[in-house]
Amino acid sequence: MKPNEPAIKIPYGTKDFLPAEARGKRVLEEKLATQFGSWGYEEVVTPTMEYLQTLTTGTGLDLSEQMFVLFDRSNRILALRPEMTIPIARLAATRLREKPLPLRLFYLTNVFRHEEAQAGRQCEFHQAGVELMGASEPSADAEVIGLAISAALAAGLRDFRICLGQVDFINGIMADGGLSEQERQEIKQCLVKRDLVGLERTTKLSGLTNEKQAAICQIPLLSGGREALSAARDLVTNFASRAALDNLEAIFELLHAYGLQQYVSFDLGIIRDFDYYTGMVFEGYTPGLGFPFCGGGRYDRMLASFGLECPATGFAMGIERLLLALNRQGLNQQEGMRDVYVSWQEGKLLEAIAATRRLREDGAVVELSPIAELRAKAEQNQRQRGFRELLYIGE
Ligand SMILES: N[C@@H](Cc1c[nH]c[nH+]1)C(=O)O
Numbered sequence: 303m304k305p306n307e308p309a310i311k312i313p314y315g316t317k318d319f320l321p322a323e324a325r326g327k328r329v330l331e332e333k334l335a336t337q338f339g340s341w342g343y344e345e346v347v348t349p350t351m352e353y354l355q356t357l358t359t360g361t362g363l364d365l366s367e368q369m370f371v372l373f374d375r376s377n378r379i380l381a382l383r384p385e386m387t388i389p390i391a392r393l394a395a396t397r398l399r400e401k402p403l404p405l406r407l408f409y410l411t412n413v414f415r416h417e418e419a420q421a422g423r424q425c426e427f428h429q430a431g432v433e434l435m436g437a438s439e440p441s442a443d444a445e446v447i448g449l450a451i452s453a454a455l456a457a458g459l460r461d462f463r464i465c466l467g468q469v470d471f472i473n474g475i476m477a478d479g480g481l482s483e484q485e486r487q488e489i490k491q492c493l494v495k496r497d498l499v500g501l502e503r504t505t506k507l508s509g510l511t512n513e514k515q516a517a518i519c520q521i522p523l524l525s526g527g528r529e530a531l532s533a534a535r536d537l538v539t540n541f542a543s544r545a546a547l548d549n550l551e552a553i554f555e556l557l558h559a560y561g562l563q564q565y566v567s568f569d570l571g572i573i574r575d576f577d578y579y580t581g582m583v584f585e586g587y588t589p590g591l592g593f594p595f596c597g598g599g600r601y602d603r604m605l606a607s608f609g610l611e612c613p614a615t616g617f618a619m620g621i622e623r624l625l626l627a628l629n630r631q632g633l634n635q636q637e638g639m640r641d642v643y644v645s646w647q648e649g650k651l652l653e654a655i656a657a658t659r660r661l662r663e664d665g666a667v668v669e670l671s672p673i674a675e676l677r678a679k680a681e682q683n684q685r686q687r688g689f690r691e692l693l694y695i696g697e
Pocket residue numbers: 385386387431432433597598599600601615616617618
C-alpha cells in the first residue's frame with residue numbers, strides 16, 4: 303500500500319478466510335459434523351447475540367469483561383456470545399424442555415471474546431462442540447471425551463493428548479479451610495498459570511493447615527498416567543477429593559472399552575477458564591500449539607439457573623486452532639488443486655457447457671471459462687488458477 307493511501311482495515315482480532323483457508327475450514331467442519339452426527343448428536347443453531355443477562359446466567363464468573371456488548375433499539379443490553387454452552391443450556395431449558403433426555407446437541411459456529419490476538423487466538427473465532435444433557439454418570443463423560451478424541455482423529459490429527467482433571471479434587475482440598483473467595487481465586491489463578499512460586503506464597507499466607515498447603519502445592523505436579531492418580535490419592539483424605547479420583551478412574555476404565563485410553567492422561571492441575579464446571583474437566587494438547595485445541599467438562603448446575611435441574615457435560619474444539627495445528631504438522635492437504643478447467647475456442651461455447659455439465663455430474667470440481675481463449679492462454683489459466691487438468695474444446 304502506498305504511504306498516502308488510507309488503510310482499509312478489519313476490526314482488531316478478526317480475520318478474513320481466503321479461498322484456500324475457507325475451503326480447509328469447510329472440509330474440517332464437515333468431518334467434525336459427520337463424526338458428531340454418527341454419535342447421535344444433532345446440530346442446533348442459536349442467535350449470534352443474546353441478552354447479556356442470559357450469557358452471564360449461572361456462570362458464577364463475570365465474563366462481561368471479555369464480551370462484546372451492544373444495545374438494541376429499546377436500549378436492552380445484548381452481547382455477542384463468547385461461547386456456546388450457555389446458549390445451548392438456555393435452549394435445553396426452554397424450547398427443548400419437553401424432549402426426552404438425554405439430549406445430544408452439536409454446533410459449529412463463530413463466538414466472540416476480547417483476547418490479545420495472536421495466531422490461533424482471535425476475538426472472533428469458530429468452535430465445533432457437543433453438549434450431552436441429562437446424564438450424570440461417568441459413561442456420559444467417557445462418551446464426550448471419546449467423541450473429542452474421535453473427532454480429533456477424523457480431523458486428521460495424530461499426535462495429541464487429552465488431559466483429564468476434576469474440579470472437586472481441588473475444591474475438596476480447599477474446602478473447610480476458611481479460605482476467602484479472593485484467596486480461592488488467587489490459588490486457582492496460580493494453578494492456571496502453573497505458577498509454583500506464587501502458589502506456595504499464596505497458600506502460606508492462607509492459614510490453611512500444613513497438610514492442605516502441601517497438598518495444594520503438589521497439585522501442578524500431579525500429571526501423567528495412572529500413577530498420577532495414585533500419587534493424588536496418597537495426598538488427600540477428604541471425601542470430595544477421593545470421590546473425584548474415583549470418578550476419573552471410572553471414566554478412564556470406560557475409555558479403555560472405547561479403545562481410546564492411549565490418548566488420555568491425567569493432569570489434576572487443570573482449571574478451565576469458565577467456572578461453571580462441577581466435575582471432570584479436560585483439555586486437548588498437540589505439538590506446535592501453545593494452547594489447548596479443545597476443552598470441556600461437566601457442568602451440572604448451569605441448567606438449574608435456567609429453571610431445569612439437569613446434569614450435563616460437553617466440549618468445544620477451536621476450528622482455527624485445529625487448522626493451525628494441522629498446518630504446522632504438515633497434515634493439511636486442503637491446499638490441493640481443483641479438478642478441471644474447461645476452456646473453448648470461438649463458437650464452441652455450447653459444447654463446452656455440455657462437457658462441463660457432464661464433468662460436474664460425475665462429481666468433478668470444474669470451472670468454465672466465460673470467454674473464448676486460444677489454447678496457449680487456456681493452458682496458462684489452468685496453471686494459474688490451480689487446476690489439475692485442462693479440457694479444451696476446439697476443432
Ligand atoms: N464452552 C466451553 C467448552 C464446553 C462445552 N461444554 C462444556 N464445556 C468452551 O468454550 O471452552
